[in-house]
Amino acid sequence: MPSSRIQIIGAEKSLFKHLHGHAPSPKHGIIYRHPAVIGVPKRLRGKTARALAGKLAIAARLDSCGAGLLPDLKAALDRRLAEIGRSRRRDPSAKSWGSDLYSKAPSYDRKG
Structure with a gap:
């Protein structure tokens, strides 16, 4: 099962509203x-x-193959959650790297 599907398990009602064009896409379900x-x-x-759904998908694939849980997987999840936590400390009003990429682009007049 792909991680995107794992991420929205339990949000079926929101997903169908989104598919019919009545709501934004769900970000998470029971997760x-x-x-x-x-x-x-x-x-x-x-x-x-x-991030959590991605690691859960990998763990499910390993479990189905009989490989068992790898300690590296838990460490990778902890690292990713720490990165997300560090990004939380940044100023949310600050622009991201490419946010003004097109505003500084030169404008070309069409003459035809």
Whole structure:
């Protein structure tokens, strides 16, 4: 099962509203109840849920092959959650790297 599907398990009603054009796409479903997702601000919950769902998908694939859980997987998740936590400390009003990329682009007049 892909991580995008794992991420929105439990949000079927929101997903169908989105598919019919009545609501934005759901960011997370039951994965929202995980302590790693609950403990972050609302603006970072989608990113945290996506990271957790990705590692859950890898763990499920390893389990189905009989490989068992790798300690590196838990460490990788902890590193990613720490990165997300560090990004939380930045000023949210600051522009991202490419936000003004097109505003500084030269304008060309069409003469035809």
